[in-house]
Amino acid sequence: MSKVFTHMTMSLDGFIADPDDGIEDIFDWYGAGDVSVPSANEGVSLTVDEASAAVLRDLIESAGALVSGRRLFDITDGWGDNHPMGVPVVVVTHRPPDDADRWPRTTFVGDVGTAIERATEIAGGKDVTVASASVAQQALTLGLVDEVCVSLAPVLLGAGIPYFANLDGRHLLEDPTVVQGRRAVHLRYPVRR
Amino acid sequence: MSKVFTHMTMSLDGFIADPDDGIEDIFDWYGAGDVSVPSANEGVSLTVDEASAAVLRDLIESAGALVSGRRLFDITDGWGDNHPMGVPVVVVTHRPPDDADRWPRTTFVGDVGTAIERATEIAGGKDVTVASASVAQQALTLGLVDEVCVSLAPVLLGAGIPYFANLDGRHLLEDPTVVQGRRAVHLRYPVRR
Numbered sequence: 001m002s003k004v005f006t007h008m009t010m011s012l013d014g015f016i017a018d019p020d021d022g023i024e025d026i027f028d029w030y031g032a033g034d035v036s037v038p039s040a041n042e043g044v045s046l047t048v049d050e051a052s053a054a055v056l057r058d059l060i061e062s063a064g065a066l067v068s069g070r071r072l073f074d075i076t077d078g079w080g081d082n083h084p085m086g087v088p089v090v091v092v093t094h095r096p097p098d099d100a101d102r103w104p105r106t107t108f109v110g111d112v113g114t115a116i117e118r119a120t121e122i123a124g125g126k127d128v129t130v131a132s133a134s135v136a137q138q139a140l141t142l143g144l145v146d147e148v149c150v151s152l153a154p155v156l157l158g159a160g161i162p163y164f165a166n167l168d169g170r171h172l173l174e175d176p177t178v179v180q181g182r183r184a185v186h187l188r189y190p191v192r193r
Numbered sequence: 194m195s196k197v198f199t200h201m202t203m204s205l206d207g208f209i210a211d212p213d214d215g216i217e218d219i220f221d222w223y224g225a226g227d228v229s230v231p232s233a234n235e236g237v238s239l240t241v242d243e244a245s246a247a248v249l250r251d252l253i254e255s256a257g258a259l260v261s262g263r264r265l266f267d268i269t270d271g272w273g274d275n276h277p278m279g280v281p282v283v284v285v286t287h288r289p290p291d292d293a294d295r296w297p298r299t300t301f302v303g304d305v306g307t308a309i310e311r312a313t314e315i316a317g318g319k320d321v322t323v324a325s326a327s328v329a330q331q332a333l334t335l336g337l338v339d340e341v342c343v344s345l346a347p348v349l350l351g352a353g354i355p356y357f358a359n360l361d362g363r364h365l366l367e368d369p370t371v372v373q374g375r376r377a378v379h380l381r382y383p384v385r386r
Contacts, residue, residue: 013357014207154382158360164206167351180371189347
């Protein structure tokens with residue numbers, strides 16, 4: 001069965017980036033070992049420890065589509081229409097870019113519910129991964145998330161952009177699967193129904 | 194060597210209590226098993242799973258003194274001068290209570306640095322545990338914390354009182370020891386010097 005999961009690398013105090021969108025220190029685990037994890041985008045190369053490599057491979061192999069917010073899409077220039085996970089991207093935005101044909105594998109839709117619906121169709125039985133905090137928050141509130149995944153980095157940022165904010169209330173999770181990698185503890189929590 | 198560590202139970206989104214000081218759902222692990230962990234305070238009884246019991250016993254046995262903020266002291270009425278960990282308490286407060294002799298084992302001091310100094314003397318070679326978020330934050334900023342410990346509860350609260358806030362900037366941590374308990378993942382991070 002196709003699942004919808006969110007995955008972010010987060011500091012111990014809950015931030016996915018510093019106040020200037022910087023990911024210094026948080027993403028140390030992406031280069032903390034000597035196991036190369038192939039990426040669909042030649043510009044992105046990851047060398048992680050063995051435990052983290054297994055986690056990454058699993059995330060990459062299970063994903064059939066990715067949902068992004070507009071901000072992340074803009075920051076990355078739409079990953080050159082070639083996201084490192086190798087899957088089509090659905091972007092939530094009220095205003096698709098005028099030059100949308102620069103990203104033929106990318107779909108632009110107006111709201112989170114529709115984005116996850118489209119992404120599920122595109123994924124064709126594989127999983128849908130949510131890659132933006134703002135989209136993850138809305139999807140959680142809408143009850144559309146099956147699993148919350150966190151790669152927890154051993155750093156306190158003090159300030160920054162939170163993974164979780166603007167939730168409509170509390171969400172209970174099941175106990176996670178835990179994988180200890182170098183410079184990240186990987187946690188996968190099923191959302192309790 | 195005596196260590197200073199902070200320990201809190203925290204939701205995955207970083208809160209140690211909800212906006213009304215409630216700890217519902219966060220502290221489920223305190224009753225999630227059938228292993229009884231003795232407490233120095235007869236009013237407090239914990240029955241946890243085996244893995245969490247080992248973590249709790251280790252925390253209790255290593256502690257020689259506890260540092261608390263004034264707010265937590267007031268909420269608990271000073272634990273009846275008998276903290277569940279069975280150790281003397283040092284409270285950071287600008288105004289000691291008028292009836293301070295109600296708590297003969299409790300010491301009142303005016304600032305975090307002095308509190309940790311006094312607690313270290315009282316601990317006599319054992320560890321000092323910091324039990325309030327506000328004190329933990331100041332102690333981290335002052336560079337007085339050796340280990341940050343978190344019992345990470347599988348719940349998103351959406352709002353509440355943060356474990357970490359008001360830090361003076363980022364703090365790098367070493368990779369943690371990880372123990373998976375029922376309804377909590379226990380993480381101990383040495384602070385990087």
